[in-house]
């Protein structure tokens with residue numbers, strides 16, 4: 501797969517978890533990585549030769565200012581990874597607090613897979629690397645003819661979601 505030499509990659513939520521794994525991966529392949537996070541990503545940015553921006557994606561003014569700073573500093577933005585979000589603490593289905601679950605979905609539509617992480621068709625939890633691999637492909641020159649799409653990186657989880665579980669979660 502093509503390298504990311506000299507590409508400018510911006511990752512929101514890049515200070516920890518999946519975003520951090522992306523930052524390390526792109527940087528290892530030669531990219532200049534900018535981390536935007538509400539938490540502290542300065543040390544990580546320093547470790548990977550990148551830059552850290554204090555960012556709250558819920559704050560439009562702050563978000564615009566960060567994008568403008570990157571534009572001013574680098575004059576380009578090749579790859580944007582929007583990873584910032586909130587997740588529930590680990591729990592079981594039986595102990596799931598539906599009001600918390602609903603709140604998380606409102607904030608992050610893609611978060612539902614977390615609830616069912618232990619029951620994927622492949623029998624294991626997802627790892628940051630699983631998401632990183634898909635992201636690297638979509639950001640690569642090889643994916644240059646892909647202009648949009650939805651790709652499940654969930655070990656078959658949503659493919660096997662029963663109607664009763666989706667009904668319980670979404671109140672249908």
Ligand SMILES: NC(=O)c1ccc[n+]([C@@H]2O[C@H](COP(=O)([O-])OP(=O)(O)OC[C@H]3O[C@@H](n4cnc5c(N)ncnc54)[C@H](O)[C@@H]3O)[C@@H](O)[C@H]2O)c1
Nearest residue numbers: 513515516517518537538539555556557584585586587611
């Ligand atoms: N880990 C999983 O199994 C899983 C599964 C499905 C979806 N997700 C979603 O993927 C995203 C990343 O998950 P993760 O496990 O890496 O979580 P994480 O908590 O490790 O990382 C999320 C990062 O986003 C940052 N962040 C939170 N709110 C922010 C805001 N308003 N502005 C800027 N930065 C903010 C946090 O400081 C943190 O560094 C989350 O939205 C999560 O819900 C995770």
